[in-house]
Amino acid sequence: MSVPAQRPARARSAEEKYQRREDILRAAERLWTTTPYAELSMNQVAREAQLAKGTLYLYFDTKEDLFLALLSEHLRAWLHDLTSELDKSSPQTPDDVADVLLATSRDLEPLRRLLVLLGTVLERNARPELVASFKQEMQTLTEGVAQRLPFAPEVTLRLLHHLHALSIGWQQLTEDASRSGVDNPFEEEFRLALRAVVRAVAQS
Template identity: 40%
Template sequence: MVSHGTAKAKRAGPQRARRDEDKEARRQLILAETQALYTATSYAEVKMADVAERSKLAKGTVFLYFPTKEALFLALLGDLLFAWLEKLEAQLGGTEDRWTGAKVARTVAESLEGEETLTRLLALRQTVLEQNVTVEQVRGFQERLLAAGGRVGALLEKRLAFLKRGEGGHFFIHVHALMTGLRQLADVAPVTREMLDLPHMAPLRVDFTPELTDALTTLLRGLEAR
């Protein structure tokens, strides 16, 4: 004979799982609509009310998932960043063959093609997105970044014979700095873009992927030549 308590527990299990799935689906919906708005406009122009409207949710419901706009965008950044890092790990992994610095630089830069939203958000991380969130939210983000950066750093050290133990992670910090800085230079305002289209302004134009490839190649050549 099954006790009432056991039967209740069995019913609660699937119901709880479905509720968790529904919550995650709603979270992903909110993040997807936020990304769509941000891609079409800018951080300043995205309003929580607009996110709620696009998601067909009450504004209060959005705030239940993300208590501040900064928390919402930090979560979006996290999803994009760690998906990219997972992709980069796969590209750097595989056999134990050594690579040239130029090949590593090209692989890293080309892995960011189509990731403009990610690189734009990274440029806002310290100055905007981590300013109105809880310590717990930032800690969770940083812990994941530490772990992922460590894995990527270790793969870089396996690929590049001239990198010493621990230098892969330090190089990855330089990658972060270069990709955010070059994205800011490449992502210009419409009026500036119009000016840069003038032939004599060509030296000021920044094409993100080639510029990042060149910058990383130069950095790695310097490390190899020590």
């Protein structure tokens, strides 16, 4: 079996370095679709990205640092989509807000899977300065969301915390059903739960 040729070890220009980092993230993401996180190694990522292992470590010190970057990318994309949709629709009622959240939460399984890892693995094992930077960026982005919702900022924060918890629970239930060979029965329940949470938080 032939082994893909490795790329040149050093990316020199800013564009090459950016592309190399993107290649690593995409390689990790491809592997993660079929390999559980605990079984995935940096060696596998390096091979998938056609890089020497030492080159991989020029960009990410640990697997946790790599997956925190992947989570940041997915969460940033969703928050930007959410902000854009809020600008378009200007929701005024709790049901309006629920509609926007549901519309922007489709096809987000990679993000939900990464959120499951956040509290259990990534926050504990990634470099503290990277975790702090991640939290600061997410706080800035969520503040932008809060400005576009018809609720007080503290209500919006509670709502996003509930959405986080709902998404993690939904993902874990979905994975359990998938391992049992059962079609996902939870999508409608998620929609109902999200609407109920938005209404309850808005009235609190």
